[in-house]
Amino acid sequence: DARVTQTPRHKVTEMGQEVTMRCQPILGHNTVFWYRQTMMQGLELLAYFRNRAPLDDSGMPKDRFSAEMPDATLATLKIQPSEPRDSAVYFCASGLVRVGEQFFGPGTRLTVL
Amino acid sequence: AQSVSQHNHHVILSEAASLELGCNYSYGGTVNLFWYVQYPGQHLQLLLKYFSGDPLVKGIKGFEAEFIKSKFSFNLRKPSVQWSDTAEYFCAVGDLSSNTGKLIFGQGTTLQVKP
Numbered sequence: 192d193a194r195v196t197q198t199p200r201h202k203v204t205e206m207g208q209e210v211t212m213r214c215q216p217i218l219g220h221n222t223v224f225w226y227r228q229t230m231m232q233g234l235e236l237l238a239y240f241r242n243r244a245p246l247d248d249s250g251m252p253k254d255r256f257s258a259e260m261p262d263a264t265l266a267t268l269k270i271q272p273s274e275p276r277d278s279a280v281y282f283c284a285s286g287l288v289r290v291g292e293q294f295f296g297p298g299t300r301l302t303v304l
Numbered sequence: 305a306q307s308v309s310q311h312n313h314h315v316i317l318s319e320a321a322s323l324e325l326g327c328n329y330s331y332g333g334t335v336n337l338f339w340y341v342q343y344p345g346q347h348l349q350l351l352l353k354y355f356s357g358d359p360l361v362k363g364i365k366g367f368e369a370e371f372i373k374s375k376f377s378f379n380l381r382k383p384s385v386q387w388s389d390t391a392e393y394f395c396a397v398g399d400l401s402s403n404t405g406k407l408i409f410g411q412g413t414t415l416q417v418k419p
Contacts, residue, residue, distance in 0.1 A: 222404070239405075
């Protein structure tokens, strides 16, 4: 049963620290998406990749967030430095361009103190 | 710009009541349509999807949705809800011509089913 995996599942850190979240997309999928979910803002698209190339990261605060896909089995989302307003659940999703259906990972719950 | 609108933000029903959640989208091209469900504390899971063919789509757990092209709508229905259906429901639209696989999500509808 193929599924998207994310690590860590929970992260508590202090303001100013670097946070790295990792995602393993489903093998064979050619799109990867990073979302952030909060009570106030709902579900927001931060960045996405097609065939490992970044297509759009306009949803991310550029000064502190970065997203990469060093290889087809790993996507990373990094926050440096982290701030309390970054506290949220971060979801990774993967899919196939021609289909559009996205499969979501379990999420990383980030708390920045 | 493309957008997806879900009419109800918060719905409260008693068990066995019928459910209909509205979803409208603004895009005239060829689209794929989805409903996702997010149970408390969990991630989004696919409930059902429409690509083409019969506009009445059946999904898991007794849910169905009807695509009405002329109304740009894809409403979700269930004849009799259960307490376990308490969750947040998201409608999403994919624009096939964009070649990105990107989905536009609605703002979500929180469904609370009272036992």
